[in-house]
Amino acid sequence: MRRNPWATLTVLALAQFITVLDVTIVNVALPDLSADLEFSQHSLPWVINAYTLPFGGLLLLGGRAADLLGARRVFLAGLLLFGVTSLAAGLATSPELLIAARAVQGVGAALLAPAALALIVLTFPPGRQRNIALGVWGSLAGLGGTLGVVAGGLLVDGAGWRWIFFVNVPVVVALLVAGPLLISAERHRAAGRSFxxxxxxxxxxxxxxxxxxxxxxxxxxxxxxxxxxxxxxxxxxxxxxxxxxxxxxAPLVPLHLFRSRGVAIAVGSLALNGATFLSTFFLTSVYLQQGRGDSAVEAGLHLLPMGIAAVLGAVLAARLTHRIGARFVQRAGALASLAGLLLLSRVDSDDSYTSSLLPGFVLLGLGVIGVAVAGQITAQAGAGAGEAGGVSGVLTTGYQVGGALGLALATTLPAEHSGGVSGVVSAAVETFQDGILVAAGFAAVNLVLALLAPATPRSHS
Known part of the structure; x- marks a missing residue:
C-alpha cells in the first residue's frame, strides 16, 4: 500500500516536535518539582542533564541502528520508549526515580530523532518536495523549543509540574497507532546487517x-x-x-562521506547552528525574566516570534533552495543570524521590545532555519543507499553536541566577566549582552563555512 508522504511527514515532525519540546518545557517547572520531590541544589540540574546527556551521546548509535535494523522499526521503538518514560517521569516520587526516567527518555529520543530524519530522506526524492519536508522538519523543531517555555508555564500554573511529562503520553499513543499505517517500511536493508x-x-x-x-x-x-x-x-x-x-x-559512521566537502561543511555548519540557537535561546529566556521582569509565560510569548519566523523561513528556504540553490540559502541564513545577534547584543533592560528585541528575534529565526535546511540538503545529497540513517545521526549529533558546547561557552565566559557587576538586573543585562556576542562569534564562523560551501547538484535542489 502506498502511503501519502505528507501524512508520513506529519507523524515524523510531531515526534521530533515533542522531543525538542521536552528540552525546554522542563525549565520552568524546576522550582515546583524541586520543592515537591525535595531536590538538593546540586542534583536539580540533572533533571535536564539526565535527558540531554544520552540524547547527545547516543545519536550516532541511533542513526546507524536505523540503517541496519530499519528506520521505521527504530523510530517506533524509540517513540515507545520515550512515551513510557514520560509517564514514568510524571509518576516519579523521588529525585532518583525522576532522573532515571529522564535518562531513559533521552535514550528514546536518541533513537527516534535520527531515524525520523532518515525516514524523511527515504520518503521524499531529492528535489523540491524533500526541501519542503526538511524545511517543515526544521521549523517545527525550532518552534518546539520556543513553545516549550509557554506550554511549561501554562501547565505548571494550571495543572502542576507532572503534566509537563504526562502531556507527551497521548501524543505518543496517537503516533504509535498512526505510524505503522502512515510510514512505509524501507525496501533497503544493509547487507548481512553487520554491526x-x-x-x-x-x-x-x-x-x-x-x-x-x-x-x-x-x-x-x-x-x-x-x-x-x-x-x-x-x-x-x-x-x-x-x-x-x-x-x-561496516563502520558506525562511514568516514568516506567526509571526503565530500559538502558533507563536512554541513556537519560543521549544523554544529555551529546548534551552538548559536541554543545559547541564544537560553540567554534570552533568563534575560527576559531577570533583566526585564517577565514571567515564564510572558518570556515564552516574547520568544514566540522567533519560532514563527522559523516556520515562515522554512517555507521560504525550501523555495529558494529549489530555485537558486542550497549554497545561497546557507549564506543568507548565516548572514541573517549574525545580523540578528548583533542587534540583540545592543539591547538594554529598558529598551522597547518592538523596536529592539523583535527585529533580532525575527532575523535569527529566519537565519537559523535557512542554515539548517541548506545544510541537511547538502549533506543528504552525498549519502548513498543505506546511509540515510548514518548521515542523519551525524547531522543530529553535530547539532546537539555543538549546542551543548555553545551553551556552555556562552554562559560560563560572560559569568566570569560579569562577576563584579552589582544588582540582579545589571548583571542579567551584561551577561546577556556578552553571551550574545559569543553566540554572534559562532554565527560569524558559520558565515565563513557558508562561503566555503560547494554548490549542491541541481537534482538535489
Missing amino acids: DVAGAVLGTAGLLAVVFGVIRAEERGWGAAEVVGCLVGGVIVLGVFLAVEARTK
Whole structure:
C-alpha cells in the first residue's frame, strides 16, 4: 500500500516536535518539582542533564541502528520508549526515580530523532518536495523549543509540574497507532546487517564523555580536573574511534562521506547552528525574566516570534533552495543570524521590545532555519543507499553536541566577566549582552563555512 508522504511527514515532525519540546518545557517547572520531590541544589540540574546527556551521546548509535535494523522499526521503538518514560517521569516520587526516567527518555529520543530524519530522506526524492519536508522538519523543531517555555508555564500554573511529562503520553499513543499505517517500511536493508560493536562502544563513550565534561563545566569551571579529564579523555576516545572506523568493513559512521566537502561543511555548519540557537535561546529566556521582569509565560510569548519566523523561513528556504540553490540559502541564513545577534547584543533592560528585541528575534529565526535546511540538503545529497540513517545521526549529533558546547561557552565566559557587576538586573543585562556576542562569534564562523560551501547538484535542489 502506498502511503501519502505528507501524512508520513506529519507523524515524523510531531515526534521530533515533542522531543525538542521536552528540552525546554522542563525549565520552568524546576522550582515546583524541586520543592515537591525535595531536590538538593546540586542534583536539580540533572533533571535536564539526565535527558540531554544520552540524547547527545547516543545519536550516532541511533542513526546507524536505523540503517541496519530499519528506520521505521527504530523510530517506533524509540517513540515507545520515550512515551513510557514520560509517564514514568510524571509518576516519579523521588529525585532518583525522576532522573532515571529522564535518562531513559533521552535514550528514546536518541533513537527516534535520527531515524525520523532518515525516514524523511527515504520518503521524499531529492528535489523540491524533500526541501519542503526538511524545511517543515526544521521549523517545527525550532518552534518546539520556543513553545516549550509557554506550554511549561501554562501547565505548571494550571495543572502542576507532572503534566509537563504526562502531556507527551497521548501524543505518543496517537503516533504509535498512526505510524505503522502512515510510514512505509524501507525496501533497503544493509547487507548481512553487520554491526560495528567496537565503533558503537567507542563513539558513544567518547561523545558521552565530551558532553558530560561540557555540562560539568557550567558548575565546576573549565579548569576543574573533572572537566579537563572528561574532555581530554573524550577526545582521545573519539580519536581511537576514528582509527577503528577507518579499518572496519561496516563502520558506525562511514568516514568516506567526509571526503565530500559538502558533507563536512554541513556537519560543521549544523554544529555551529546548534551552538548559536541554543545559547541564544537560553540567554534570552533568563534575560527576559531577570533583566526585564517577565514571567515564564510572558518570556515564552516574547520568544514566540522567533519560532514563527522559523516556520515562515522554512517555507521560504525550501523555495529558494529549489530555485537558486542550497549554497545561497546557507549564506543568507548565516548572514541573517549574525545580523540578528548583533542587534540583540545592543539591547538594554529598558529598551522597547518592538523596536529592539523583535527585529533580532525575527532575523535569527529566519537565519537559523535557512542554515539548517541548506545544510541537511547538502549533506543528504552525498549519502548513498543505506546511509540515510548514518548521515542523519551525524547531522543530529553535530547539532546537539555543538549546542551543548555553545551553551556552555556562552554562559560560563560572560559569568566570569560579569562577576563584579552589582544588582540582579545589571548583571542579567551584561551577561546577556556578552553571551550574545559569543553566540554572534559562532554565527560569524558559520558565515565563513557558508562561503566555503560547494554548490549542491541541481537534482538535489
